[in-house]
Amino acid sequence: MTLRFRFVVFFCAFALLLGALFSAVNFLLAYTLEDRVFERELAREADYLAAHFRRHGQWPEPRRENYSLHLTTASLPVLVRETLAAETGRTEFFGEGGRHYHLRRLADRDAVLLAEVSADLLVRPRARAMLVALGLLTLAMMAVGCVLAYAFARGALAPLSRLTRQVELRAPEAIPGGFASGCPDNEIGVLARALDDAFGQVGEYVEREVQFTRDASHELRTPISAVSGAAELLAGRGDLDPEARILVERIRRANRDMVQTVQTLLTLARDEGDQLPVERLSLLAAVEKVVVSQARLLEGKDVAVRIDIDPGQTIEMPAAVLDILLTNLIANAFQYTAEGEVSIASGADTLVIADTGGGIAPELQPYVTRPLVKGHASRGFGIGLSIVQRLCDRYRLKLAIDDCGQGCRVRVFWSGGAE
């Protein structure tokens, strides 16, 4: 329920309640007043009668035609007598044929004065008309209240509604802003400016993180390039003893891991900073490219690569992101498989990468995608899987990593593909 709707409903209900209360009070007041008038007349007559009796020792006739004096209750009309017998304190009675009586006991005597007032009634015969009039008045008041509430809500809440639409319509990944423009200088304006400030700050933080990641990665690439070149030169020398050769190879491997990590970080920074365009990509083509680029990880190992992906299978995401995702997963499989097979297969909306490597230690299983958690045989990529997880979350992919007995199995589900 929107705030405006609630406001209007609340205001209308209030107007209705107020109107009803007003009408009820009016109606009751009219009744009471009429009764009071009759009672006052009756009291006056009773005083006159009593005074006459005191002076002359006998009761005179009441001065009004519709009044009658009863020395005992026995002479009262039957309905009045019976009701009075049941309720001795009662002063108002209904008789047959629309008759309406008011009764007063004369002081210190059994005598009662009865007035038949049906001819003088003003309110009772018009009760229906009065109720209708009051009801209509109430409804009119409610209608006016509703209109006023709607107009007020519209005017006062319009900036809030606009604010709400702005928040609803924003792109899911974009940081919203520009709330304050056109907002009134009241609480909503204050809120809008506060929102602008807060989101502006969030934007700055994100921008700063992205910029830092980007700068750091670029800074790292120069020394990594230098190390890579130097290690290549060293490896190319014929005069290295076998021990030195092992060391050089170790440097080169570590350097390649660094390259991979920096590349991953850069892609992440670019993706979160520039909103890379989403494309429809061929899964097979992307996998083949990564297998070729990571093939050196299998050099000198007896590992077969089996690819079973339907050439027509596509996936929607930025090309650089898919590349980094597959690179991390496939490089992991290649790196930790000493012999056997790495299989990369796709089903409907899933990609399964299974290897015959060391698998995952059971105690690490729940933590593999957290930053910087590594198996004892791991040579790197501590941050790789956590970034893969982050990218998967961003593109609504589900990542499942488990030990399938002879090695590690990674499954990626997309477009609502269920497990």
Added chain:
Amino acid sequence: MTNALHILVVEDQAAIRANIATYLEGRGHVLDFAGDGAQGLALALAQPYDLVVLDLMLPGMDGLSVCRALRARASRHIPVLMLTARDSLADKVEGFGTGADDYLTKPFALEELELRALALARRHLLNTEQVLELGALQVDRQRREVRRDDRSIKLNAIDYRIVEALAEAYPQVMTRSELVWKIWGDEPTESDALRTHIYQIRRVLDKPFDRPLLKTVHGVGFVLEV
């Protein structure tokens, strides 16, 4: 050494410059170095280099500006190989738009730098874009003819296009999908069509010789190994 090139390297990072120098000079090439863009441009305009290796990120005048100025002011087309730490597609496109002939992302293997340099320079040394010469392999794109060790290799039209694509991509590996796309485009092809063609190519290109040229990478990639 017949393959010796006269190369200008414009790179501000001393360590990377030293690596390139050690490797390429060790392979017999003659190198000049510039540490910033302005100096690089002046040298490139003054000397008849076979190739300029140009870093994109340079202090002062950056690589793109140097490349643009070189294209505008040099009387002949000097091949430019751009080194870039930035690897987004937008940068690549920009690099090629300003006249770079090829690019290599940092960090790169020195061996690959030399292979690309040779391929680029030779293309221009031959003074023709039509004949690709990769060691013993010649691909004449005008006459659609392939020669190995100066012997003509008989290929059908599609086989020729596959060899040509691989020669153009050299020294990079082409994946199956890339090849299929390049040869058949969007038109669907039988899944084994490429396999059949590769088999036919091997029969005439590699079988009669002592060493195979066409190498497979885990069944998904193909590369010419010259």
